[in-house]
Amino acid sequence: MEQGGFIKKLPQAEVIDLRDIITVEEQQVSSLTLVQRPSLAMTLLSLDKGSSIGGHSSPGDAMVNILSGHARITIADKEYNVMAGETIILPANIPHALYAEEAFQMLLTVVKPDKKEVRISEKGSRA
Structure with a gap:
């Protein structure tokens, strides 16, 4: 069947x-x-054994679904071993990093507040 719609490249x-x-x-x-x-944002990623994505943070919550292999994921100062078939949530604005203990593939879904939600929460915090 043809590609298109809201989810591209599939x-x-x-x-x-x-x-x-x-x-x-x-x-x-x-x-x-x-x-x-x-x-x-939804992104498929693959990392070869020994590859890494260095420490960074995101303004949104990130859900990592490991499709194959074994990832070591650091959130703040805590390490998690995440295997194929497992999922972990990386909280917004918290530093995290990924390391390929063995080659792995993952689906990354990042959900950020839309501008309206940000304005509402900013107003709420000022009250």
Whole structure:
């Protein structure tokens, strides 16, 4: 079936295995953006064994679904071993990093407040 709609680069109305969409490349971090909107991003990523994504933070909550392999994920100062089939939430504005204990693939979904939500929460905090 053809691609299109709101989720890009994937066929619609067809059963797929996301592990077949993004492959692990030797000594690389690879990514494929599926959705990019102000309040929502969905990205497939793959990291080869020994690769990493250094410490950073995001203004939104990030849900990491490990599709294959084994990731070591650091949130603040705590480490988590996340295996294929497992999911972890990386809280907004908290530093985190990822390291490939073995090659892994993941689906990353980041949800950020939209501008209206930010304005409401800012007003609420000033009251």
